[in-house]
Amino acid sequence: MRLETRFKWLPAPILSILLFFVWLLLNNSVSAGHIVLAVILAIVIPLATSPFRTKQPLIIKPGLAIRHLFLVLYDIITANVQVAILILGPTKKLTPGFIKVPLDLTHSMPITILASTVSLTPGTVSAEVLPWSESFIEGEGSEQRFLLIHVLDLKDEQALIDTIKQRYEAPLKEIFQC
Amino acid sequence: MTEWIISILLLIGGSFVLVGSIGLVKMPDFFMRLHGPTKATTLGMAALLTAAMIFFSTTQSGFSVKEILISLFLLLTAPISAYMMIKSAIHHKLDSIDRTQGKDNIEDEL
Amino acid sequence: MLETVILIVFAMIGLSLLLNIWRLLVGPSVPDRILALDTMYINSIALIILYGMSMGTALYYEAALLIAMLGFVSTVAVCKYLLRGDIIE
Incomplete structure (x- = not known):
């Protein structure tokens, strides 16, 4: 797990990318002026707000993160059809x-x-x-934590736990290296 | 051709939104009601907004992708509002129906 | 054909809004009503986008974005109030 970026002037790379694309989407244009303005906003806003934000772990493997994002999007669509049925x-x-x-x-x-x-x-x-x-917010404390989940149709408890741990938790562990 | 795609996406979106609301009315307890609106409605909105995106890109001059922003926002916020609602329901000790398994897993520490 | 489909989808979303209102009136608990309100604001975004499509104008997009943001914030605020008896401690 790494909290500090390599460059001092870019404290939160993901936030910068998000701000850049949200500005372009809000204006619905890719003209040169808007791109320059988006780059300025994407650099200035994270710099100005970084003193009062808590440090978040950085994404260390971006390729795996993008693949995981598409896997989750695919799962959302199939899952919704299942829930609708x-x-x-x-x-x-049930x-x-x-x-x-x-x-x-x-x-x-x-x-x-x-x-x-x-x-x-x-x-x-x-x-x-x-x-x-309270120590949870800083990522300290060593006791075992549990996520309480409500399941709509519980058939096999152990299989569901294994699916969640392998399919969603293992990639996140690798992406953030923690 | 694009008209067909828009129509199919609109119908898919509308039926998912409807299924979400049917789940809201039909299910017997709060925890089961929560599943319909958080999942089905979110996907339905994503389909509707994609249809709107294609519609405005083809009928009006220029490309229009800003509708993505609303569906992105809904996808990000739906789990958070679901989490807040289920937390307040647990805090208020709402009854879940009798055949719910593992009720003793709930610990309210607030 | 598109006009007919838009009318059908209008009817579907209107029906789901009616179902939400039923849940809002019947209850039985406060979180149920919050859930009904939360679903209602999402459905009204769909209604506004559809109205914009049937009128052939993209003007209503900003209104939909504003409803999405205000609806999320109000849901979280009401839930926080139920949890703590206060919104900002």
Whole structure:
């Protein structure tokens, strides 16, 4: 896990890329003037706001991050079709349940991304991270944490935990190297 | 041709939004109701906005991609609002239906 | 053909708004009503985008973006109020 960037003038590369594209999308143009303005905004805003933001871990393997993004997008589409079938089918057959997934990640930023992907993919909504403590925000504290998940149709608990850990958590661990 | 693509995307989007609302009405307890709006409605909106993007790109002069911004925003915020709602539901100790498994996993420490 | 399809989708989204209103009125708990309101703002974005398409103008895009942002912030604020009894501690 690395918190500091290589260049001092670029404290948050992902935020800069996001600001650049959001400015171009909001103006709906790629003219030279707007590109210059977007580059200026993308450099100045992270610099000006970095003193009061907590340091977040950087993406160390960008290629893997992009591949993981497309995997998650594909999963969102298939998962939505599954959930639509479950909703339209008979309600009495559904077996909902709460399960706890043990987490290997320690920092709050990767855990947030994991919780969001779990919320958007097959029949699961993440509810809480247990146990909660203040040291969690800095990524300190050594006790084992759990992600509490509500499942719409729980068939095989262990298989679901294994899927979440292998498909979504392992790539995140590699991307952030933590 | 583009008219067909726009129509199919619009119908897919509309039916996903409708399925999300049906789930909201049909399911027996709050935790199960949450699944419809967070997933089905978000994907339905993404399909609708893609249709709008293609529509405005073909009918009006110039390319239009700014509709992506709304679907990106909805995709980012849907899990967060779902998380806030399920947290407040757990805090208020809402009843889940009897056949829910693993109820003892809930620990409310607030 | 597109006009007919847009009318059909208008009807679908109107129907889902009615279902949401039913959940908003019936309840039974406060988080249920918040969930209904949250779904309603997303559906109204869809309605506004569709209206823009049927009128053939992209003017309503900014309104849709504003509704998306305000709706998210208000959902989080109401949930925070339910959790803590206060929005900013």
